[in-house]
Amino acid sequence: MQRLAQAYITGVGAFLPGAPVTNDRIEDHLGRIAGRDSLFGKKALRWNGVESRHYSMAPDGGVSHTNAQMCALALSQALERAGLGVGDLGMLAAATTQGDYFVPGHAAAVHAELRAPPLEIASFQSVCGSSLMAAKAAWNSVRTGEHRVAAACAGEFSSRFFRPSFYEGTTLVDEKGRLRPEADFLRFTLSDGAGAIAIEDKPRPGALKIDFIDIVSLANRFDPCMWAGAAIETRADMMTSWAHVGPRAAHHAGAIALLQDFELLKRVIRAWIGVYLQKVDEGRIVPSEIDHCLVHYSAKSLRAEIVSLLEDTAGMVPEAKWFSVLREKGNVGSASIWLMLEGLVQSGRIKSGEKLLCVVPESGRALVGFMVLEAV
Amino acid sequence: MSEAVADVLRKLTVVFTEFEGRLEQTPLIRKLTRGRFELADYQAFLVQLRQQVKDGALWMSRAASNIDEAHMELRSTLMRHAVTEHRDFRLLEADYVATGGDVNLIRSGEKNIGSEALSAWMFHEASGPNPFGLLGAMWIIEGLGSIKAQEWGRKVKETLALPDEAVRFLLYHGENDAEHIEEFKAMLAMVLPDESVARRIVKTAQVTARLYALQIEEIVA
Numbered sequence: 001m002q003r004l005a006q007a008y009i010t011g012v013g014a015f016l017p018g019a020p021v022t023n024d025r026i027e028d029h030l031g032r033i034a035g036r037d038s039l040f041g042k043k044a045l046r047w048n049g050v051e052s053r054h055y056s057m058a059p060d061g062g063v064s065h066t067n068a069q070m071c072a073l074a075l076s077q078a079l080e081r082a083g084l085g086v087g088d089l090g091m092l093a094a095a096t097t098q099g100d101y102f103v104p105g106h107a108a109a110v111h112a113e114l115r116a117p118p119l120e121i122a123s124f125q126s127v128c129g130s131s132l133m134a135a136k137a138a139w140n141s142v143r144t145g146e147h148r149v150a151a152a153c154a155g156e157f158s159s160r161f162f163r164p165s166f167y168e169g170t171t172l173v174d175e176k177g178r179l180r181p182e183a184d185f186l187r188f189t190l191s192d193g194a195g196a197i198a199i200e201d202k203p204r205p206g207a208l209k210i211d212f213i214d215i216v217s218l219a220n221r222f223d224p225c226m227w228a229g230a231a232i233e234t235r236a237d238m239m240t241s242w243a244h245v246g247p248r249a250a251h252h253a254g255a256i257a258l259l260q261d262f263e264l265l266k267r268v269i270r271a272w273i274g275v276y277l278q279k280v281d282e283g284r285i286v287p288s289e290i291d292h293c294l295v296h297y298s299a300k301s302l303r304a305e306i307v308s309l310l311e312d313t314a315g316m317v318p319e320a321k322w323f324s325v326l327r328e329k330g331n332v333g334s335a336s337i338w339l340m341l342e343g344l345v346q347s348g349r350i351k352s353g354e355k356l357l358c359v360v361p362e363s364g365r366a367l368v369g370f371m372v373l374e375a376v
Numbered sequence: 377m378s379e380a381v382a383d384v385l386r387k388l389t390v391v392f393t394e395f396e397g398r399l400e401q402t403p404l405i406r407k408l409t410r411g412r413f414e415l416a417d418y419q420a421f422l423v424q425l426r427q428q429v430k431d432g433a434l435w436m437s438r439a440a441s442n443i444d445e446a447h448m449e450l451r452s453t454l455m456r457h458a459v460t461e462h463r464d465f466r467l468l469e470a471d472y473v474a475t476g477g478d479v480n481l482i483r484s485g486e487k488n489i490g491s492e493a494l495s496a497w498m499f500h501e502a503s504g505p506n507p508f509g510l511l512g513a514m515w516i517i518e519g520l521g522s523i524k525a526q527e528w529g530r531k532v533k534e535t536l537a538l539p540d541e542a543v544r545f546l547l548y549h550g551e552n553d554a555e556h557i558e559e560f561k562a563m564l565a566m567v568l569p570d571e572s573v574a575r576r577i578v579k580t581a582q583v584t585a586r587l588y589a590l591q592i593e594e595i596v597a
Contacts, residue, residue, distance in 0.1 A: 218397060220401070221398075221400050222400060223410070233411060236406075236410050267400065267527075270393050270396060273389070273393065274389065274390050274393025274394060274396075274397075275393075277386050277389050277390050277393075278390045280386060281383075281387055308557075312385050312557065313385045314383070315386060
């Protein structure tokens with residue numbers, strides 16, 4: 001087999017809409033369910049550790065940027081930082097949890113907003129892990145020699161789905177007006193923004209060589225853990241999914257909302273750790289060689305037992321080498337890993353020869369992705 | 377902690393997480409996690425658990441009796457474990473009775489295909505000289521106690537609206553996670569570094585996990 005060429009991340013871009021929104025202002029933006037403050041919100045914020053985020057939707061419902069527009073802005077910055085223009089782009093892979101339309105795919109919307117000439121596109125819809133799916137497609141398109149320049153972007157506009165009208169009048173809200181934690185947790189966790197990377201077949205100063213991108217789905221083991229499109233109790237039975245019962249009935253059943261199962265999440269976290277330790281065991285990931293560790297999960301939310309388990313199994317990258325922007329930029333789903341990478345690159349802390357490990361767990365239906373980069 | 381211990385612990389953790397994923401897919405646990413668990417499922421589960429828990433202290437004692445003088449500390453640890461656990465199956469009987477079951481039924485319950493295989497495997501492993509591979513089996517079975525038992529117990533109690541007295545084994549038998557790992561590390565350090573022992577521990581964990589899952593797969597109320 002012919003060897004594949006190397007490919008490099010030569011530009012990283014990010015876009016966050018509007019001014020940062022602090023914890024005490026979240027519900028001013030999203031609105032209040034049944035007009036009342038959430039009782040669960042403070043607990044959710046303690047768990048997720050987020051202190052500030054951005055929303056594309058104003059308190060009055062006005063939209064400053066669509067998901068596709070945010071992606072296009074992040075892409076423009078990534079290309080510009082690589083010294084490229086949209087005309088250089090041969091392939092665009094776009095990721096999101098939910099695009100602006102149901103149909104067609106997100107990449108088409110981003111291409112249109114980017115105002116780029118005709119090019120190859122690919123859309124990836126999942127949750128956080130869609131970022132690496134898109135990155136892998138873009139990376140492979142350069143490695144195979146099909147394109148000299150490719151880009152991957154990931155964007156989220158979660159706040160749209162957090163407005164009271166998505167929950168009110170559904171079984172997700174009880175008679176006292178309290179929203180079920182499965183829904184409320186995500187309202188206080190996710191926010192809006194986009195990130196992007198440009199990939200080329202040649203390095204530039206400051207470029208990051210992609211060593212590998214590995215993505216492992218464990219959907220065979222688990223029921224959906226973070227999902228939309230099915231009611232909580234019946235979600236494992238896909239025959240009951242939202243479109244089968246129709247939009248009104250689905251909304252009433254609480255199926256038109258982003259939901260998270262916490263009990264299952266604990267098991268999924270252990271499964272992620274299993275996959276990670278297997279990579280360590282195979283020598284694919286060597287913790288002692290990692291200089292910067294970007295995990296789309298805060299070390300604080302990992303229970304102390306898990307950190308000590310990673311230490312006991314020689315799998316831990318010391319916390320001093322972890323880099324994150326979750327606390328100040330929010331949890332932006334698929335865009336988060338690029339927001340973290342952008343933050344680290346812009347900080348100027350990466351030295352030539354250093355290795356970066358990016359870890360993107362996706363609770364969706366239990367998936368975890370890894371990317372190892374080497375600074376040129 | 378030595379590199380050899382960390383290596384084995386890492387491989388064992390991978391085995392356990394794969395095991396947990398396999399359990400998740402069994403019909404019995406799917407019913408439990410999807411809220412469709414019935415009393416008959418729980419009773420059938422207790423019946424299998426009783427036979428296996430009763431055997432646990434027995435194979436551990438047999439293993440202890442096969443440990444040589446160079447590893448007295450490990451022998452002591454296994455003997456202590458066996459003493460601590462050898463009456464635990466009585467708790468399962470009491471739970472069963474508290475669900476409305478007949479004690480004679482659980483006592484005379486027949487092992488299913490998986491339980492038979494698991495039990496035979498344990499006694500087989502315990503019967504050789506210095507059966508250190510069984511540390512891998514302990515990792516799996518004690519891991520169930522410290523990680524899965526309470527989770528299952530809470531879900532069983534909630535789904536079936538049972539009183540605490542009917543779920544005591546699952547709810548209260550689980551050991552403290554941190555202590556359990558510390559003690560286990562100490563046991564590994566008694567037999568490592570030794571490459572063939574390390575391989576045997578991991579292999580024994582894999583076989584035990586597979587047969588344990590088979591036991592759960594075969595439970596059909």
